[in-house]
Amino acid sequence: MSGGTIIVCGNLTITSMNFNAGTFYINSGFSLNFHTGGVNMGNATIVNYGTVTATGNITMQPVTFYNAIATSTFTVSGQLTLNNSSLLVNNGSFSAGTLLIQTSSVPALCLGTNSQNSLGSLFNNSDNSISAPSGNACIYVSTQTYLNPASLSTSATLQLCQAPTSTIGGPGGVGAATVYTNCIACSASLPVELLNFDAQLINRKAELTWETETEINSAYFSVQRSQNGQDFTEIGQRVAAGNSSTLLNYQFTDKDPYYGVSYYRLKQVDIDGSYVLSSIRTVYNAPLELISVFPNPAEDNLNLIMDSPRNMDIQLALYDNLGRLIKSEKIPVKTGFYSVSMDISTLAQAIYRLKITTEVTDEQLEYIFIKK
Incomplete structure (x- = not known):
């Protein structure tokens, strides 16, 4: 296919295709299935109101894919690779065996509020490649997340749900996203709903404050500090409420922050040992x-x-x-x-x-x- 438009008003299966340019529209209630060993797409647009599946790998270079509404479903059994200026907008449900992001423009993955995203593995090679601009969005990773070397997101509304056996590594970081470990699914109840977390330098001391709206079986907060934003160590704890449905305020003072930039995060530990890492905050303590x-x-x-x-x-x-x-x-x-x-x-x-x-x-x- 080299140009033109295909409107899918039924259930279409494609077993062989060169997709060099053009547009696919998949209407609600209908499906498009790429039943091939691999599909390379370039200079194309896909607008999905129904279901799109691929039984092999898909490489987009570049492609704009809209999972347009909450009931839209996009499933790739193998690896989805986003190259060049490719953009995947998900307002519904998206899953892939592996997602490899190596785009030249950002975001590469834009997530709508309450969108569902399930991956076996996530490999990110582009800075701030994932965005959740309108509200909370979750990515579930069952096997591994590798961040090389970039930051994953500037969106504090992005939740990265790491399965109990999943690993997260690489020289990059998650940015403003929140990481949940021992996470069963994006829909699982979270032990603590953290409303805000703030860090300020006052009289050369780092004053950390945070608020929780609800807590379920929460044990304590570990306050962690880093000099490089990567390697964190605990500098103190605050006992959590255990179970609460009211607004609670917490405070911690670091009397000896690093000279230059200090990075802070919270590790909220549940009674059963599971924990959640907050997004990172910084303070600047001028050496002179x-x-x-x-x-x-x-x-x-x-x-x-x-x-x-x-x-x-x-x-x-x-x-x-x-x-x-x-x-x-x-x-x-x-x-x-x-x-x-x-x-x-x-x-x-x-x-x-x-x-x-x-x-x-x-x-x-x-x-x-x-x-x-």
Whole structure:
């Protein structure tokens, strides 16, 4: 097929086909079955109001597939591969033995509210490839999820339901999605309904707050922290309510967050040992705050006022507008507000860049000034 439109008003089975361009419309109550070893589709559109099945593998490069309504069903017994700018929109039920996402545009999979998605394996190679823009949507994975190397989603409404024997790995992360382990099905009751989870830096401490609307057999919340967003360790716990149908508020203070970015998540543990991981929140704890630099232009001295979280050494490096290092010195600073004066009287009149580094991170503060 190279162009044109096919409207399916019955039950159509295709055993051999080259699908290079064109449009399929499958009307409600009817079906389209690709009964082949494999189907390659390109530059095509499929709008499904009924049932579409494939007994082998399907490669879309690119294809736009609309599972248009809540009763629409799309089933692939083998592997579905989304390439190029392919897009699968599911408002109904979608299942596949394996879903491989390696698209050049995102999202590759757009999920409607309460849509059902069941996979044997999920392999994601595209950043933020799955979206649930309108409300809660769930993907059930029975065998494995591999995220390489990208983030799965920016949608906090996306739920990843990992079966008891399913594994999740790879250098990537789930992003804003919520992971449920020991999950029987997307329709299974969840032990805790988490309304919100927030993290803020207040007086150089990370203040974590969260609310639950309902809790069923909940044991405790494990508060976890990471410096890279991948490797988390527990820094504390809060006892959960067990069973509750009222709004409950929880709070935890991390008195010693990392300098730079700290990543936080909650591990809600049920009485039977099953657990759910929340989406990730971050706080930024500046290793050094540059409050003021004056005067500018400067003639003899450049004055710096800083706010330091601790006693430490800082490195001041001065560069000209060609990027050449002109002057460098190490200066001790004390906790709190601290002032430093830098002698620039011997410098030639020009524009200079001041770079400040600390001993606690590689992060740099920069300031441009004029020497008159």
